[in-house]
Amino acid sequence: MTISSGNSYLDSLTNASSSAGAAATKSNQTIDQSGFIKLLTAQMANQDPTAPMDNNQMVQQMATFSQVAGTTQMNQTLTSMASDIAASRFGSASSWVGHAALVSSDIAAAASNGAYAGEITLPSDASALQLTLVDSSGQVVHSANLGAHSAGAVNWSWDGKDDSGNAVAGPVQLITTAKAATGTGSVTATNSVWTEIASVQSPVSGSTKLITALGNYAPSDIKAVS
Incomplete structure (x- = not known):
């Protein structure tokens, strides 16, 4: 049995996910935290015992995902804030109608x-x-x-x-x-x-x-x- 080494298994899963996502909707192209943990767990389970994943590399992957997830969440928050501000702004200005x-x-x-x-x-x-x-x-x-x-x-x-x-x-x-x-x-x-x-x-x-x-x-x- 061939054992995947390094990041090849994770890369293959990511590539497969990207290929499937190209034909799917935008919401299906993204990976959430649960999906990332599953991929990371699968990578560790299928790694080559003679060449295990480097701890620093794993930490870097987790940090990268955390940063991307944080940016996405921040963008969603800012979008929500913009909508709230627009609604508040409209509410204040709309009271002027007729004046x-x-x-x-x-x-x-x-x-x-x-x-x-x-x-x-x-x-x-x-x-x-x-x-x-x-x-x-x-x-x-x-x-x-x-x-x-x-x-x-x-x-x-x-x-x-x-x-x-x-x-x-x-x-x-x-x-x-x-x-x-x-x-x-x-x-x-x-x-x-x-x-x-x-x-x-x-x-x-x-x-x-x-x-x-x-x-x-x-x-x-x-x-x-x-």
């Missing part, structure tokens, strides 16, 4: 009641602040003199109706001009608008996005929720 979010934009969309609202940020004091809303055809649909303001946020709102009382569907472009409180220069203002959150997308492999009439925004882009 209005304040986002940086020079374009405004009407709320469900037809009104428009936003915030103008002034980096310095302004003696005169003017807000003009223009539709897609370039026509001015609303203009407001907001007066003098100190540096900071200036809130504005409009009922969404033109001078004839007709509702402006939008979206509309915001044009702001501000005269500096001192000197003859101007102040560069930045616009933010309120937009309603229609839904939330939160894929496991991607980032959460809030869906609005103005586009999709990450939760980190939201300045405030009302």
Whole structure:
């Protein structure tokens, strides 16, 4: 009877397992801890008594398997954690659906009641602040003199109706001009608008996005929720 020596028996079993696995599903290609112990036991039982397996070699095999098994388990844990985080993230963001979010934009969309609202940020004091809303055809649909303001946020709102009382569907472009409180220069203002959150997308492999009439925004882009 031929006695297998060294790792030849384990190698043959591993090769056979690999060949069978190539035709099987991915789950059948892997070997669990129980299978590894069986292979190691078979290798020791069939080793050549005149050339037994080296202890260091056996320890190395066990360490390698342990490392691979540990990595697999860690990957499974990380995948599970990612799913949990995504679910938690989605749960938090989904509570915003139906609310209005304040986002940086020079374009405004009407709320469900037809009104428009936003915030103008002034980096310095302004003696005169003017807000003009223009539709897609370039026509001015609303203009407001907001007066003098100190540096900071200036809130504005409009009922969404033109001078004839007709509702402006939008979206509309915001044009702001501000005269500096001192000197003859101007102040560069930045616009933010309120937009309603229609839904939330939160894929496991991607980032959460809030869906609005103005586009999709990450939760980190939201300045405030009302």
